[in-house]
Amino acid sequence: MPDGHCGFWSVAVGLGMDQSSWGLIRRDLVQEMDQNESIWFPIFEAWDEGYFYTHRQGLIWDSVSDCPPDHWMDFPLAGLLIAQTYGIGVHLLTTTMGASSTFFPILSPPANQQPLFIMLAHVNENHFIHVKLEGDYLMQPANGLWLNHRRPYTEQWEDMYLPRLEWKTPRDLTEASLSGAGISILAAISMIFLFGMELHSYLTISTSTAIIIDKSSIEDTVRVDFNISFPLLSCEFASVDVSDVLGTNRLNITKTIRKYSINKQYQSNGHEFHSVPVAHVKHDEKVDETYGEGSITLNSRNFDKVTHEHALVVVNFFAPWCHWSNLLSPAWEKTAKVMRQRYNPKYDGRIIVASVDCTQEQALCGKHHIQGYPSIRIFRKGSDIKDRTGIHIHETYYGDRDTDSLVSKFDNMVSSIGKESLKYIDGKPVNYTTVAPAPHQEGCRIEGFVWVKKVPGNLIISASSGSHSFDASQMNMSHVVSTLSFGSTITPMMMSDMKRLGPYLGAGHNRLNGQAYMTSPEDRANVTIEHYLQVVKTEVLGLSHQLIENYEYTAHTSLVHAHSIPVAKFHLEFSPMQVLITENAKPFSHFITNLCAIIGGVFTVAGILDSILYNTYKLAKKVELGKNY
Known part of the structure; x- marks a missing residue:
């Protein structure tokens, strides 16, 4: 039964004494504390302030009667005291007083090769008993207090029993040191x-790149988006054509193309220019030569005077060398004579039919943006609006060029003068489908897209008309490429992937963007600008498992003196190989x-x-x- 002395008489038994010698054990421990107070005091005070004297007082009890708990044996500091006092090793087996451990003397090394060990077991949370073990039993690990307060030479205790201290925590992990902290x-x-x-x-996404055969079928098409500005090409005659080696030949594509008139500074009035579709233009089969010249010849000196004096002036801008001008000339002169007889300039003067020879009046024709011959312009007094350069915005006639058609059209225009609406005469609509506003400015911005097959082909932009002729020496195909790209429109989700994969895709998908190709004055005549594009398909398989198609291309440009009308030509060559980029997440x-x-x-x-x-x-x-x- 516990009496408060059980710990001390268990030590006595372990030392080979009678258990009644517990009082001697108490006195020996007190004596050790007094003799080495300078050593024990900081150890006990580090455990708890004032504990040195509390523990010493707890060891003093001489009565054989049961002692109060504050005089019982108190581990773990009692283990250090017992081991040092008797120069022995002390094993403590417990589940309630911390972890089971072994205590060695902190001041003295082993006295011989077989020092004494005693084992105390703490049971029932309030009782110590002595346990005797024999043989090379496994020892509990060294107590942390001993590891912290021992002298260096006492490590021999641990070294001597290292094979038996299997659960020993390495000293370099239990002892605090400056090097260990560092x-x-x-x-x-x-x-x-x-x-x-x-x-x-x-978090970084890796990519893998492979070169494979493009497995597209011969019927597959690629969308080509472009926005190109021609400062010296009129929207009136600008034409976009597509051809390829398989025989595709699409001329004057309009369904997916938009045109805007621009000036030499690439500025537009913001209104789209709508071309009037012109089918076969009819001319007089037979002309009575007796009519002679009936139109008034205009030049830079009298042009403004005539157009401001008369309500309606219809002018034929022609070139003597032009086939279409020569076909129109007889009917035009006959019509002029008929109009003069019906609306005598001296008494009526509502309409004047005139002509301008553009080979003689190049400046005047250029001032009114004349690029194709013949061009029939309609000037209305008081109804014309001036553009930024002060030039009247006028109309162009695109109808048939035979005498009857011209006379009928001019009669309708004259009859509308003075009416509140120019589109109705006596309640009946007048057919103006063959009359449309002329280009406001001399240049043209062409934007839109076309579909091309993935075979060698051409995208050609030129001046074209089935009923006009062009002076090749006066044509200038200088242009600025705002955008030129291949492939379908990219969705916002695709765009996020494209931005992430930008470093792997390169900048080849818009290589011509922002490039200007201008011909110098000495190279101006008959200069065709040719771009040679090598197009390579790139497929991107992103983390979203959505396949994105992108096309990159290289571009080389050359200036060629053409024998016919100059053009801007884009030679398209699609590679049979393609690049496959795959994103790989870790x-x-x-x-x-x-x-x-x-x-x-x-x-x-x-x-x-x-x-x-x-x-x-x-x-x-x-x-x-x-x-x-």
């Missing part, structure tokens, strides 16, 4: 740094595996370094104390 800090910093690098690697399991490897590796390396530093330090201490062996 290594711990470095290990923590290393783990944080390596974790950050691994996290960045996990698996989460790979990230966790690497993370565990980082933690384990850093701990292992830190432990090795700490052990090396610790053992080197201890060896230096032993050498200093004369314990080098």
